[in-house]
Amino acid sequence: MTIDPSSPIKITAFKWVPEFAQGQVRDLRVRWALEEVGQRYEVQYLVLGEHKEPPHRARHPFGQVPTYQDTEVTLFESGAIVLHIAERFEGLLPGNRAARARAIQWMFSALNTIEPPLMDYAIVTLFEAGKPWSEPRRPTVEARIHERLSELSRRLGDRRWLDGDGFTAGDLLMVSVLRIVEGKGLVEQYENLAAYMARGIARPGFKKALADQLSGFARTPPPEASEWMEKQQQAE
Incomplete structure (x- = not known):
């Protein structure tokens, strides 16, 4: 628009x-x-x-x-x-009540479960990169990221979007969050997540x-x- x-x-x-x-x-x-x-x-x-x-x-x-x-x-x-x-x-939300609730669930998951460790990565590699504590923290931060991304990857499986074939507000926020570390070799280690993120950013909107x-x-x-x-x- x-x-x-x-x-x-x-x-x-x-x-x-x-x-x-x-x-x-x-x-x-x-x-x-x-x-x-x-x-x-x-x-x-x-x-x-x-x-x-x-x-x-x-x-x-x-x-x-x-x-x-x-x-x-x-x-x-x-x-x-x-x-x-x-x-x-x-x-951005399905008409079906249960599907609508699941889409909202994924919105909260993106912001509360996936985004915090990805923002920690941004902190240690960018915002506080020169601080003496940053580099020692990095392995722990990356381990936490991979724990979450591997769980997300398993749940996504071969679905096109998080809850099936329909794009929702849950996908919008999840793709937005994954983009925080786009190109850093983290999401890219999970083939289905990388493809999922690519589908999101390919949308005309x-x-x-x-x-x-x-x-x-x-x-x-x-x-x-x-x-x-x-x-x-x-x-x-």
Whole structure:
């Protein structure tokens, strides 16, 4: 769908992030969900530091993105937003009650079971890569990842999607989470998971959402970016 300034649906996103984060910021999950259900939306871009100011904290108490607003509700947390979109519009949740519950189950599984160890990998290899404790932690982190991915691989089996042939919000979030370590040789060790992730990112809705997110980023960092990144590193 086209990004539409007149849409009653508004999301927030960062105007600039470091290159390694582009394509990973979690407004991508919300954009993808909106594409899958065929809804136009407006994007409010936040400049560096604006996400920590009172106007945005009124939407998101933790000063992060994304947030979502429509005519009925203002929400934060990408998982909650995707669930709201899936419940409000057709296309991401099955009509059958039991199948719907299973799809929601996979949404929670993606965020609560699979994402934490993958984010630990990002921390030890990227955000805290220079810290003395990071490299010693890495084998434990990778072992935990493989425990979870092997379990997920066994459960997926030869299914096209997590609950069979139909793509759901559970798949949307699971593929989004697996992408955190795309190309790192982790998911790729499991043939069916790699194929599953590839099916997800081949969907037209994902491609459009990713292209729109990437096109919205400023091409050069703002003047205050160096100071901000230095403070972030000191705070870790």
